Amino acid sequence: MMDVGRREVMVGTDGADGTAVELTPTEFTLLHTLLQSPGYVFTRSxxxxxxxxxxxxxxxxxxxxxxxxxxxxxxxxPKNPTLIQTVYGIGYRLAEP
Incomplete structure (x- = not known):
């Protein structure tokens, strides 16, 4: 779950029971961008x-x-990411649900 106003996400098995994690403005913007199109490969640019x-x-x-x-x-x-995936030579994508 993502709280846009507080730049915060809930991390855990269930967003309602998860832990609040505060993000920097850049981290928040990057995650928000990825969340808008799960599975889409965003180029580095x-x-x-x-x-x-x-x-x-x-x-x-x-x-x-x-x-x-x-x-x-x-x-x-984090050493074996499954949510934010690297697409080598292109960029990153958010795993599809």
Whole structure:
């Protein structure tokens, strides 16, 4: 479950019984973007534009750091992610329910 106003997600087996996890604005925007289209593969460029802003001129590896931090907060096993999946050479996708 996601609370848009508080930039918070509930993590656990059931959103109602889960643990509240606070996200940074960038993490929240990235997760919100992924949640809008489960299964869709977002390119790195799309996520950088939506999560970091179209004016962002930094390194694209910054996106990887944000995804890594997001996984630490929401994945049951961040080293073996099942929710936010890497599509090598393209970008990331949210697993379909």
């Amino acid at each position: 799309e996520l950088i534009e939506r999560g970091l802003g179209h004016e962002y001129l930094g390194m694209d590896r910054t996106l990887d750091s944000h995804i890594k931090n997001l996984r630490r907060k929401i994945e049951p096993d």
